[in-house]
Amino acid sequence: MKPNFDLSIVLSHIEEAIRTYPKAAMFELAERGYNSLFEQLISCIVSIRTLDETTIPVSLRLFEVARTPEQLLSLDIPALTQLLYGTTYPDQKAYTMRGIAERILTEFNGNLPADFATLTSFKGVGPKCANLALGVATGQAAISVDIHVHRVVNRWGFVQTKQPEQTLKVLENKVPQNQWVNINRLLMPFGKHICTGTAPRCSTCPVLEWCEQVGVERHR
Template sequence: MKIPFDLETVLARIEKAIAAYPKAAMFDLYERGFTTLFEQLISCIISIRTLDETTIPVSLKLFAQARTPEAMLLLSHENLVQLLYGSTFPGQKADTILGISKTAAEKYNGQLPADFEGLTALKGVGPKCANLALGVAANVPGISVDIHVHRVVNRWGIAKTSQPEQTMVFLQKNIPQKNWININRLLMPFGKNICTGSLPHCSTCPVLNYCAQVGVTKHR
């Protein structure tokens, strides 16, 4: 028997349930000291279609060489591609990172604009990375929806969307702004380790009594 969905209770239970699991990559890197908006945005670019287990070491390898737009521009394209090896599309990401660095250095005196419109105006920066970087680095409320967040909220039954972009718009309209940053921080590791794509751990899920289990035919 399901009970009425209560977001505050659900997020509090998830916070406890994921404590033993690795943090989402951007939040992990922030705790390691990579706190600037530039570093967070670059790490998010690296993370595109790349697992956190790869995103973190690749980011650390890159930041050992360059942590500012000016330092990044001293790297050759070839060197940058080598540093990005392991992530998907390293050549394309090198182009994006050098473009962001050039704009930051020439237009913004080395500091990226801490607003959604300014970041999404940069070539290669989409809503997901803009919101995530702003939330983590600048505490600017934003919702970043990856495949895990998209799956979880639709499985709960609070959203009925077919694409992550639609889910982002829905959540922005329907959940309190104070919870926006926590959506990715909590639901990414929750979706990766508990509410998994196949055979989710429903029998031990801390929020099962709130979840409609939409689309779940088999579970653990």
């Protein structure tokens, strides 16, 4: 990592650079009013291995008929699968969502606890979705590491990790808690549109002076 690296300065430059790009899906949905913990968790399940360009319209279609556990359980698997058409593994996600809704009603009296351990105890919910839902819906300090976040912070030289799960643990130790939610909010669109997986836009990158360009073999 370069000696002059200052995460707060880097993130402020990124905030300005991504202003004209679409927001990350969960944050966009929250701004549209779909900001309950249940809605955020369900949308994150929709987003697994699915582009934001699909995640948002599929989530909106689902929420037209089901925004609560009770409403979701009123849909059988074929109907729910149809609503999830366009996302990856829609039938599998339908079973996952119904399983979550059933447990919320039977174990938690209809109130989804805002608790990382509880969320990750649901089948099909990993640390990324649990933290993203908690951060966006409740404002809890939570870092969500997707492939974009993992790539960007390794490319900077800020972390040296092989897997997103490892990146999460390192970032929790290095990033001030008041920036935890911003990690995904800013770095996901930054990694998607500027610091891309192949041929990143280094020549116009707003944070190039702080970046080690680890692993960059070709850039624009």
